[in-house]
Amino acid sequence: MKLDSKIPAGPLADKWNNHKAKMRLVNPANRRKYHIIVVGSGLAGSAAAASFAEMGYEVSCFCYQDSPRRAHSIAAQGGINAAKNYQNDGDSVRRLFLDTIKGGDYRAREANVYRLAQVSTSIIDQCVAQGVPFAREYGGLLANRSFGGAQVSRTFYARGQTGQQLLLGAYSALSRQIGAGTVKMYTRHEMLDLVLVEGQAKGIVTRDLVTGEIKAWASDVVVLCTGGYGNVFYLSTNAQGCNVTATFRAHRRGAGFANPCYSQIHPTCIPVHGEDQSKLTLMSESLRNDGRVWVPKNSADCTKPASEIPEEARDYFLERKYPSYGNLAPRDIASRAAKEVCDEGRGVGQVVDGKRLGVYLDFSAAIKRLGESAIRERYGNLFDMYENITGENAYRQPMRIFPAVHYTMGGLWVDYNLQSNIPGLFVGGEANFSDHGANRLGASALMQGLADGYFVLPYTVTDYLAGVGLSGRPSVDRPEFKAVVKEVEERTHWFLNNKGTRSARSYHKELGKIVWEKCGMTRDKAGLEGAIRDLQALRDDFWKNIKVVGAGNQLAPELERAGRVADFLDFGIMMCLDALTREESCGGHFRTEYQDAGEAKRNDEAFAHAAVWKFMGEGKLPERHTEPLTYEEVQFTTRSYK
Amino acid sequence: MSDSSCCKNCQPASIGKKIIMALSGLVLAGFVFGHMIGNLTVFKGAAAINEYAEWLHANPGLLWVARSVLIVSVIAHIWSGVLLTIENRIARAGGPAVEVTRRASLSSRTMPYSGVIILAFIIFHLLHFTFRKIALGGQEFGPDVYKMIIAGFSQPAVAIFYIASMILLCLHLSHGISSVFQTLGLRNERWRGRLDVLAIIYGWVIALGFISIPLAVLLGQLK
Amino acid sequence: MVKPSEQSSHDSERTLALRLRVWRQLRGGDGHFEEYSLAAVPVSASFLEMMDMLNEQLIREGKDTIAFDHDCREGICGMCSMTINGMPHGPIPGVTTCQLHMRNFRDGETITVEPWRARAFPVLKDLAVNRSAFDKVIQAGGFITVRTGSATEANNTLIPKPIADEAMDAAECIGCGACVASCKNGSAMLFVGAKINHLNILPQGQPERERRTLAMVKTMDDAGFGNCTNYGECQAHCPKGITLDVIAKLNRDYLRARVKEFFSSTGKARKGGE
Numbered sequence A: 001m002k003l004d005s006k007i008p009a010g011p012l013a014d015k016w017n018n019h020k021a022k023m024r025l026v027n028p029a030n031r032r033k034y035h036i037i038v039v040g041s042g043l044a045g046s047a048a049a050a051s052f053a054e055m056g057y058e059v060s061c062f063c064y065q066d067s068p069r070r071a072h073s074i075a076a077q078g079g080i081n082a083a084k085n086y087q088n089d090g091d092s093v094r095r096l097f098l099d100t101i102k103g104g105d106y107r108a109r110e111a112n113v114y115r116l117a118q119v120s121t122s123i124i125d126q127c128v129a130q131g132v133p134f135a136r137e138y139g140g141l142l143a144n145r146s147f148g149g150a151q152v153s154r155t156f157y158a159r160g161q162t163g164q165q166l167l168l169g170a171y172s173a174l175s176r177q178i179g180a181g182t183v184k185m186y187t188r189h190e191m192l193d194l195v196l197v198e199g200q201a202k203g204i205v206t207r208d209l210v211t212g213e214i215k216a217w218a219s220d221v222v223v224l225c226t227g228g229y230g231n232v233f234y235l236s237t238n239a240q241g242c243n244v245t246a247t248f249r250a251h252r253r254g255a256g257f258a259n260p261c262y263s264q265i266h267p268t269c270i271p272v273h274g275e276d277q278s279k280l281t282l283m284s285e286s287l288r289n290d291g292r293v294w295v296p297k298n299s300a301d302c303t304k305p306a307s308e309i310p311e312e313a314r315d316y317f318l319e320r321k322y323p324s325y326g327n328l329a330p331r332d333i334a335s336r337a338a339k340e341v342c343d344e345g346r347g348v349g350q351v352v353d354g355k356r357l358g359v360y361l362d363f364s365a366a367i368k369r370l371g372e373s374a375i376r377e378r379y380g381n382l383f384d385m386y387e388n389i390t391g392e393n394a395y396r397q398p399m400r401i402f403p404a405v406h407y408t409m410g411g412l413w414v415d416y417n418l419q420s421n422i423p424g425l426f427v428g429g430e431a432n433f434s435d436h437g438a439n440r441l442g443a444s445a446l447m448q449g450l451a452d453g454y455f456v457l458p459y460t461v462t463d464y465l466a467g468v469g470l471s472g473r474p475s476v477d478r479p480e481f482k483a484v485v486k487e488v489e490e491r492t493h494w495f496l497n498n499k500g501t502r503s504a505r506s507y508h509k510e511l512g513k514i515v516w517e518k519c520g521m522t523r524d525k526a527g528l529e530g531a532i533r534d535l536q537a538l539r540d541d542f543w544k545n546i547k548v549v550g551a552g553n554q555l556a557p558e559l560e561r562a563g564r565v566a567d568f569l570d571f572g573i574m575m576c577l578d579a580l581t582r583e584e585s586c587g588g589h590f591r592t593e594y595q596d597a598g599e600a601k602r603n604d605e606a607f608a609h610a611a612v613w614k615f616m617g618e619g620k621l622p623e624r625h626t627e628p629l630t631y632e633e634v635q636f637t638t639r640s641y642k
Numbered sequence B: 001m002s003d004s005s006c007c008k009n010c011q012p013a014s015i016g017k018k019i020i021m022a023l024s025g026l027v028l029a030g031f032v033f034g035h036m037i038g039n040l041t042v043f044k045g046a047a048a049i050n051e052y053a054e055w056l057h058a059n060p061g062l063l064w065v066a067r068s069v070l071i072v073s074v075i076a077h078i079w080s081g082v083l084l085t086i087e088n089r090i091a092r093a094g095g096p097a098v099e100v101t102r103r104a105s106l107s108s109r110t111m112p113y114s115g116v117i118i119l120a121f122i123i124f125h126l127l128h129f130t131f132r133k134i135a136l137g138g139q140e141f142g143p144d145v146y147k148m149i150i151a152g153f154s155q156p157a158v159a160i161f162y163i164a165s166m167i168l169l170c171l172h173l174s175h176g177i178s179s180v181f182q183t184l185g186l187r188n189e190r191w192r193g194r195l196d197v198l199a200i201i202y203g204w205v206i207a208l209g210f211i212s213i214p215l216a217v218l219l220g221q222l223k
Numbered sequence C: 001m002v003k004p005s006e007q008s009s010h011d012s013e014r015t016l017a018l019r020l021r022v023w024r025q026l027r028g029g030d031g032h033f034e035e036y037s038l039a040a041v042p043v044s045a046s047f048l049e050m051m052d053m054l055n056e057q058l059i060r061e062g063k064d065t066i067a068f069d070h071d072c073r074e075g076i077c078g079m080c081s082m083t084i085n086g087m088p089h090g091p092i093p094g095v096t097t098c099q100l101h102m103r104n105f106r107d108g109e110t111i112t113v114e115p116w117r118a119r120a121f122p123v124l125k126d127l128a129v130n131r132s133a134f135d136k137v138i139q140a141g142g143f144i145t146v147r148t149g150s151a152t153e154a155n156n157t158l159i160p161k162p163i164a165d166e167a168m169d170a171a172e173c174i175g176c177g178a179c180v181a182s183c184k185n186g187s188a189m190l191f192v193g194a195k196i197n198h199l200n201i202l203p204q205g206q207p208e209r210e211r212r213t214l215a216m217v218k219t220m221d222d223a224g225f226g227n228c229t230n231y232g233e234c235q236a237h238c239p240k241g242i243t244l245d246v247i248a249k250l251n252r253d254y255l256r257a258r259v260k261e262f263f264s265s266t267g268k269a270r271k272g273g274e
């Protein structure tokens, strides 16, 4: 597999501008003759589709929800970073770049990250012009806050709904183009495969979720912005429909999948309450600014109400282990610490299959210090949400929180132009292996999604189109399309007719348990090897005993779920394999064998590279390739939050 | 609306109809107030109200201006009211099997009904007192409006019908008046509560003002 | 709105037995209610998790599952849409179907579950309806025209905090459609008013103000929504607390746009950015 990162020459700070200047253009009169398929209408997809259409291309955009406005970007709460330095606290493009590289534990691609920091400022301008109601100061200027333990205030936010407001901004730009007829929007359409013609991505095959029609679409270029694969864990903060199908199908067609084992665990989620739970709800990290995290010192106290546990019997473990950062320790560190104390049997809350998985997030001190009204002022909506879900009043008793999968740094491998190793297949947003390395900084994914969609893809895709010329688009009558349509139809037919016994959800749950246990917050050789065996067995059982009810010509949620779980099963195996073969700890990937005193121990000699997996055929293990990460300007240092 | 799109194009938009509703409603609401005040002179004795009636008819020019404004308002009001009601029935598509009301007031939900009955009342009322064709036992009163009123309301059935209609008018106004402000964009969360109260008061003032007359006749206070 | 904390500490143990009357309908066909009974529903489960349990039960029985819309399950995507015992999004004000929890129901209770009912929201299957009419309204004018990269420095437009906050209040609408489902006229005024308010009060939104208002109202009417007669049910069922103010302001802006149009020499509302 050829992995040329195509990083432009020249000093880091000038790479992007020089590259932009060199890229080819398409004559305006010719643009409408090119057809661009964008799969996904999240921040990355909507922004890209709208921008392409404004430039004059013919665009088709697909999403599985009933409206582009519902993409999971909508759920982002905290905020979006940008190196505006409005607060005059010494922020700069270079500082944002360095923080992101360090946050990613030196497993991100330097040039991409620098570009991300550079365009971050234009994103805010763009969104404000669209009418995104960011928080303001009384003087009318934009407000900022510091987020995820950053030393500068560079995070822009709209109450607790930043993602919603940014997505509605991008959605309005997209809607304007749909109204103008320059974008054809296909909602409730799920991409089920990618079509290659002579080695180039030239179209997709979709299923209309309402009518069940399976259809091929031809284009000059395909852009995937289909989000992350966090749902492989079954329980995550992702939406129910989030899937790996789009990217994994592309992977099966030859696209390299990079760093699947990098997933981010968010420390402040509402704990699991029972077997029938379908998702985990995130609560903004900002809670850690005023909440103190603790568990009882001895497990005997775990059944008692918090109020009956005296101060000296409480273990404020984050403050104890990380005095300088305390309760604001980075996500991966805070999450692991919580897991450790629960594994020691000191967790609190309900028992879910044999364990108490929860730690206290206690506001009593803050309430004493600032008064309840001040806390209500700051977190009122979060406290309400918590009470609504758990039935507990967090003003009276401490919240219970536990980490949950929240973001996936891995994704399809792309070069500097966001093009995968399949020519004509571009990937943006969370779907690519992105700029976050082994761990993402808070408020950086929204930034990356919009950067890709508004400010990178429009240039790089144009350059590609200029290269392929006008004769590029094949007809859907070509055998390549017919063959893929046939495959998809057969697969669908098989699901609907298999005389199985088990529901897709039951397989998904079992898959989730395995990867969460063995490939979650901490991993080790034996566990991962066992997980791979178990998953292979589960996969074989799935293809015998899966039971799918419903009709092919109606909404068929079970059919959709079965297809997604099938891909998650194969993907889960690849994820564990990646975790197994990365014999180091870095960022969110923590191998217990590689640590000094609980701190992740990187191995920069052997593993300063992106691991890129090549599909080797049905049921076979994928093959590991690497893209070395060479740093021209930053030196490796060890993260220390002690 | 696909099937009625033809007439959709030659009629004002939803909000347009609402504004017509509001303005015409306002005129009508204003009229009933004036009319009530005028009628209350009946308590000052026969002379007073007969003078008032005379004064009304003194200059036909003005009278007809007023009448035409009224007629236009009633027509506009009914026309848009009927359109709104029909379109809304269609748009609701039957509604849920279990119907729950959290907030909509009784008066708001009965606007079309109270309205139609008021219309029926107005027709009856015009035949009764303006054209003097019915419910007066064929007597002639000439300029003696006072006598006519007494005669009119001495028949309990008529009086009761008047009273009942006034109560429906009250119902109609107690949503309508507050609704006017909303429709014209002159209402907000701070003021909505107060305007709702104002509307209810207005409705009752009008109703009680009018009712006092047939009631007084029934109870033999007015002879 | 939620049960006191004491109770919830036993949440994990408490369960309910329920009877469900659920609307079943195939695309193009007529619908009907079907009755199901479901045992041992934990009170800590969400309403949709209860529906998942019911569907798993149906799968075991080899029956087709109940189709319903849902995605984020945290009250922000606006996809979930069920009328529960006659109330869009169920009995708890300010809460979406996906955020509704079973501790708000009684043991042995019969729960009636229906789709959004409105002419502009045709049923696709069972509880899932087609809300694309909302998207069409936005496509008609629910945007501020700005080409990618054409924006000026963000802090060049100063926006007083109160204005920004007011815009944000309106912008919180999640496009779920409960306002239409609860309105006895099937009117979309709360949804449209929310978007109009968000964009029409911001300085960036002024150039297209009249055009936007007229175009969105026209599209709303053509989509077959009803006319507002100020019932106020929509506000009472809106999970995001959008208030009738947005409808009053929409009415005002519409009147304003019509008047301006009337007096403009072309007889057309200003076209704005396009």
Ligand SMILES: Cc1cc2nc3c(=O)[nH]c(=O)nc-3n(C[C@H](O)[C@H](O)[C@H](O)COP(=O)(O)OP(=O)(O)OC[C@H]3O[C@@H](n4cnc5c(N)ncnc54)[C@H](O)[C@@H]3O)c2cc1C
Pocket (backbone or CB within 6 Å): A039, A040, A041, A042, A043, A044, A045, A062, A063, A064, A065, A068, A070, A071, A072, A073, A074, A075, A076, A077, A078, A079, A080, A162, A163, A189, A190, A191, A192, A225, A226, A227, A228, A237, A238, A239, A242, A243, A245, A246, A282, A406, A407, A428, A429, A430, A431, A442, A443, A444, A445, A446, A447, A449
């Ligand atoms: C609860 C939560 C909170 C977060 N908070 C923050 C935050 O505060 N700050 C921050 O920076 N980041 C945050 N993130 C991360 C960030 O929101 C996401 O990484 C980002 O929004 C991803 O955007 P996207 O456009 O790449 O994908 P998405 O927004 O997920 O969009 C995916 C799109 O692809 C479509 N799609 C997917 N599969 C298919 C298919 N097979 N066929 C057709 N269409 C398909 C979907 O319909 C959807 O339109 C948060 C994430 C979560 C889950």
Ligand code: HEM
Pocket (backbone or CB within 6 Å): B018, B021, B022, B023, B024, B025, B026, B028, B029, B032, B074, B077, B078, B081, B082, B084, B085, B111, B112, B114, B115, B116, B118, B119, B172, B173, B175, B176, B177, B179, B180, B181, B183, B184, C228, C229, C230
């Ligand atoms: C003649 C038959 C009548 C009919 C069919 C009728 C019907 C209606 C209807 C359907 C509404 C709309 C409700 C709403 O939008 O809130 C309405 C509003 C109103 N009506 Fe009537 N009505 C009638 C007579 C009257 C009369 C006689 C008066 C005054 C005395 C009146 C005063 C009002 C007012 C003030 C409103 C509020 C307008 C608004 O909604 O903004 N109506 N009527």
Ligand code: HEM
Pocket (backbone or CB within 6 Å): B032, B035, B039, B053, B056, B067, B070, B118, B122, B125, B126, B129, B130, B145, B149, B162, B166, B169, B210, B211, B213, B214
């Ligand atoms: C007890 C209550 C009422 C009494 C005693 C009363 C009395 C009268 C009288 C005496 C006239 C004739 C005036 C004249 O021609 O010299 C009249 C006319 C009229 N009344 Fe009433 N009225 C009452 C209630 C109402 C109400 C509630 C309405 C409207 C909803 C109404 C609408 C009219 C109209 C439209 C006319 C015709 C005015 C004209 O000549 O143009 N009346 N009324």
Ligand code: SF4
Pocket (backbone or CB within 6 Å): C172, C173, C174, C175, C176, C177, C178, C179, C180, C190, C191, C194, C237, C238, C239, C240, C241, C242
């Ligand atoms: S206004 Fe409220 S009810 Fe209507 S769509 Fe928006 S959020 Fe839903």
Ligand code: F3S
Pocket (backbone or CB within 6 Å): C182, C183, C184, C185, C186, C187, C188, C189, C190, C227, C228, C229, C230, C231, C232, C233, C234, C235, C244, C247
């Ligand atoms: S309920 Fe309907 S009538 Fe108007 S106020 Fe709300 S839209």
Ligand code: FES
Pocket (backbone or CB within 6 Å): C069, C070, C071, C072, C073, C074, C075, C076, C077, C078, C079, C080, C096, C097, C098, C099
């Ligand atoms: S599922 Fe997203 S709001 Fe309910």
